[in-house]
Amino acid sequence: MxxxxxxxxxxxxxxxxxxxxxxxxxxxxxxxxxxxxxxxxxxxxxxxxxxxxxxxxxxxxxxxxxxxxxxxxxxxxxxxxxxxxxxxxxxxxxxxxxxxxxxxxxxxxxxxxxxxxxxxxxxxxxxxxxxxxxxxxxxxxxxxxxxxxxxxxxxxxxxxxxxxxxxxxxxxxxxxxxxxxxxxxxxxxxxxxxxxxxxRKGPQVPPDKYQPFEVLDDDLVPGMATAGSEYNFYVTGLTHDNTGSPDMTPEREIELVKRLCDKIRRARPDINDWEEKYLEDAETVILSYGINSRGNPEAVAQARKKGHKVGYVRLKTIWPFPDELMERFGKLGVKKVLVTEMNYGQIIREVERFRHLGFSVSGLLVPTTIPFSPAFIYEGLMKEVNR
Amino acid sequence: MTTSNEVFVPDLDYPEDHPLHGRLNLNRFIFCPGCLIGTAITSITTCLVERGLTPKDYAIVSGIGCTGRSSGCFKAPAFHATHGRAIPFATGLKLANPDLEVFVLSGDGDLFAIGGNHFIHACRRNVEINVICNNNGIYGMTGGQCAPTTSIGDFTSTSPYGNIEPPFNLVSLAAAAGASFVARWPGYDTLRLRESIFKAMDNPGFSFIEVLAPCFTQYGRKNKRGDAVKMLEWLREMVVIDKNCPPHEAEYSHENQRIVCGEFVNNPREGFSEKIKKLRETAQSRKK
Amino acid sequence: MLNSKRTPMLEPPKADKEYEIKVYTDICDGCELCVEFCPCNVLEIDMDSFNSRMLHYVKASALDKCTGCKQCERICPTVSIMVLEKEVPQEDK
Structure with missing residues (x-):
């Protein structure tokens, strides 16, 4: 480890x-x-x-x-x-x-x-x-x-x-x-x-038995030798076997790509992180990330003062996309998700993948270069709430 | 479903009594029989063995292409980088671990077409790496396309009517960019090549050795130069060894039948990682 | 031919030395570079036998002509040929 x-x-x-x-x-x-x-x-x-x-x-x-x-x-x-x-x-x-x-x-x-x-x-x-x-x-x-x-x-x-x-x-x-x-x-x-x-995890076996891409742990991460150590290794951008030798068989491509992707996919609960507020009773949720999320607390506080059941979520890790958060939306009975982004629609496409969980997805998408003001977010939120 | 070829491939290795035992992985020699890339690999390895360096003291970096596959032949920390990026990879290695003797072994297309910018900047910076360029004047692995070192009039896959672009003269380029050791040898002249590899290892800065290793499979076939041995004869007739030639006069011309070989620059000066070491001392003394 | 023009790069062999040539037959690709580079025509490709990769390999057919210049050893892309010194018992003295 x-x-x-x-x-x-x-x-x-x-x-x-x-x-x-x-x-x-x-x-x-x-x-x-x-x-x-x-x-x-x-x-x-x-x-x-x-x-x-x-x-x-x-x-x-x-x-x-x-x-x-x-x-x-x-x-x-x-x-x-x-x-x-x-x-x-x-x-x-x-x-x-x-x-x-x-x-x-x-x-x-x-x-x-x-x-x-x-x-x-x-x-x-x-x-x-x-x-x-x-x-x-x-x-x-x-x-x-x-x-x-x-x-x-x-x-x-x-x-x-x-x-x-x-x-x-x-x-x-x-x-x-x-x-x-x-x-x-x-x-x-x-x-x-x-x-x-x-x-990083170092080599787990002595130099004569070391293979640079041999996985010995459940986390799919091989031990890494570095140049200047006793370990000899060859690393290549070609599809390689555990010893690092190029291997052009389809089986190896399948095995390698699956391992490399699963290494990250399996670790999603450890990697993913987000900030959420008022999600327990919210019917409409603002989803945003980065600088553009900083107007959300103000806009949501204004809306809640008026008695609307709204909440917000701020993604701290965008990728890998937090599927668990979407499942949480489904479980909590969120009705509408408003995605606010300073672009013309990117993360919203990821959220739209989860429409089957029972919420509608709409976006406040402006390819602008200044973050949205709380007033602008509030206006968009009200439109969504009253839709 | 399986589509892998069930061809018997014996596991090759040097026996215990061989001087290169444990230094090279023969199963990864994918080169055409007679190609001088192998000679360059064994020359470097022999020099490292004669210097008493073990694999923990050195690292090999290569780019993409025929010569790009050569790093896999070494039983040492060996890196197969992306196309053209062998030199920056080696720069990163060297700066992060200045004790390593870093060799870049790559082809002319890799180092001078896609990686040309990195080459001249590494010369300028005088990073302590040894760059050995196997110049075969063509893109061998991708199917014999025109390279920046292909001579005017030569036929390649992408110059079917004869090449119209003048080639780079690699040693002039390296010398002009500020490399502190520059040599050019035909690949068959292993004795002089090895002498230069020793000098490159002794040089505290950036060393560049161009090795002429003609490609008979692609270049020889398209230009009717014959097989491996005939191409070396053809090369030998053009090679002129002139040790005192200034680098800008080191002609590389197939039309004039003249390729000047020798050591053109041997001007040791302080390397980049040494300078960084001094910079750290300055920075730390100013902090106080 | 190359070998007709080349002269050995090392000094001529001493009288009390003989050489033996060791070929690692499995590693040899049979590329003929050593055959062509040998200045004394010591080597030839053995057309009667194959190695484990079904390739003909080189053999020393005229070992007595070897001067120990090691040109074959250095040019070999895989160092599958080695020139070794053989001490001759000095009976004259």
Whole structure:
């Protein structure tokens, strides 16, 4: 099992931006390698890392492009170091291929993507939630992605820590999808050290018996050897058998893809997390995530004052999609789900898959670059309640 | 349903008394018999063995293609990266674990077409990796397409009327980009190649060795150059060894029948991970 | 031919040395590179036998001509041929 250690000490409250908090969270949990390429609005993470990483004995490198950044991160991960990169939509598009490699090689790594308006160059200095599907279906092939969506600067810090822990625990790339506003706004943050640090599972057998993709535990995660140890291994992006040798049989493809996907799917109860309020008696529920969820408490409080049975849910992990939450909606007898997103309809399609559980799904979907105000959400909510 | 081929494949390994026992995985040698990629692999391995390095001291990274499959032949930490990304992968490895001797063994299409940008930036940065490029002037594995190193007039799958693009001169490119060790040898000249591999390992910065390993299966067939041995004869007639040639004059031309080989740059300077080490000291002293 | 033009890269063998050539027949692909590169025509492909992969392999047919230049060993893509020194008993002294 992955080794864990718990630490705690007094925490201080400081005023900082989401991007700095993301970077500091990564350093707090043990990230010692950052390779990146400047892109608005994520550049501050690289700024912070270039200053802080040498102080803590890490390596910062500004690569020639995003393609190189993400590959260097995979390389560093296989040298046994916790590694990350940060980018925004266009850069994430360039990283797509290697995220697939990271999933195939089972390399723990973290990518912070600070979402901005798109498509193409879009609105670099503004926020958006239009990359939600991109974070899930980034690379080609069949795979599962873990994506966390912080809504506050404090969560930027906490989710960086959580992302590294999930990446190390399940040996998979993890994306933290913040956005231009959360990344660049300032809020008081506690840089606490009251968290668990998970480090990857090492090889469980002596070097002569070691096979890099041999699964010995129920969690489907093989022990990971790193370059520079006594262990010899070959890892390839080709479909491989347990020894790492390329294997072009259909049986092997089935076995490998199933294991890699099941590794994440089975762990959904451990990964998925959301915040909910008034769900017990709610007939109409607002479902949102990220910066756009911050108007919900106000809008819902207004509606409840008027006697409407409404509640709200904020997804903290977008992917893998929390099917359990939808089942909970069904059990609690939710009648209507209103999905609010700063895009033209992405997560709503996932929610629509669960209509058979007895609720109707509608959306408040605007491809805007500023978050919805409580008044706008309230208006949309009232329309939905009275429909 | 099963569609796997039930062909008997014997499990190959070197016997205990062989000097390369435990260093190479012969079952992953997928190369055409007579291809000099194998010679490059065994040359590197022999040099590592002669230096007394064990697999925990080194790592091999390769990209995609014929030479891309070579990393699997090593019994060591070996990585088969995505197409063109062998050098950044090696950069990440080296920076995260500076004690490793990192070798990149990849082809000309991988390193200079899709990965050309990474190559020149690694030269500029002087990362302490040894890049060995198997230059066969063609995309072998994907079916013999035109590469950035294919000479003018040569026939490939995508240049059926003869190639019209001038090729890269790899050693000039590497030298101009700032590599601190640059050499070019024909793949059959193993003695000089091994000397250069030793020098590359001694060099504190980025080392680049171009190995000429003609592809008889794709290139030879399409250009009527004959089999493996005939192609090496053809290559041998073009090769001129000139150790004092400046890199920008190191001609690589099939039309002029002249390929200048030798060591063109040997200018050791401080590598990138050493600089990062010093940067850390500066950062930590300023913090106080 | 290549072998007609090449000269051995190592110094000429000493008088008190003989060489034996060891071929790891299963590993040999029969690519003929060593046959062509041998400056003394020591090697040939054995057309009468097969290895476990049903390939013809190389054999030393004129071992007495071997000068120990090890060109075959270095050019072999799989190092399936090795040149070993054999000490000759010095009876003259």
């Amino acid at each position: 992955p080794s864990t250690s718990k630490s705690s000490s007094k925490s201080k409250l400081i005023l900082t931006t989401g991007n700095y908090a993301s970077a500091e969270g990564a350093i707090a949990v043990g990230c010692r390698f950052f390779a990146g390429y400047p892109i608005t609005p994520s550049s501050e993470i690289a700024h912070y890392m270039s200053r802080r990483l040498p102080q803590v004995g890490g390596s910062f490198i500004q690569m020639e492009d995003e393609l190189a950044s993400i590959v260097a991160v995979v390389g560093a991960s296989y040298a046994g170091v916790k590694a990350m990169t940060a980018t925004s939509g266009p850069g994430l598009s360039l990283m797509a291929e290697t995220v697939g490699l990271g999933f195939m090689l089972e390399a723990p790594m973290v990518i912070v993507t600070v979402m901005r308006g798109g498509p193409s160059t879009g609105q670099p200095t503004k926020a958006s939630q239009s990359d939600v599907m991109q974070t899930r279906y980034l690379s080609h092939g069949d795979y599962e992605m873990i994506v966390l969506a912080p809504a506050t600067v404090q969560e930027c810090y906490d989710f960086s820590i959580k992302a590294f822990n999930l990446a190390e625990k399940y040996r998979t790339p993890v994306i933290v999808a913040t956005d231009g506003i959360v990344g660049q706004m300032m809020e008081p943050v506690s840089y606490h050290s009251n968290f668990e640090v998970i480090t």
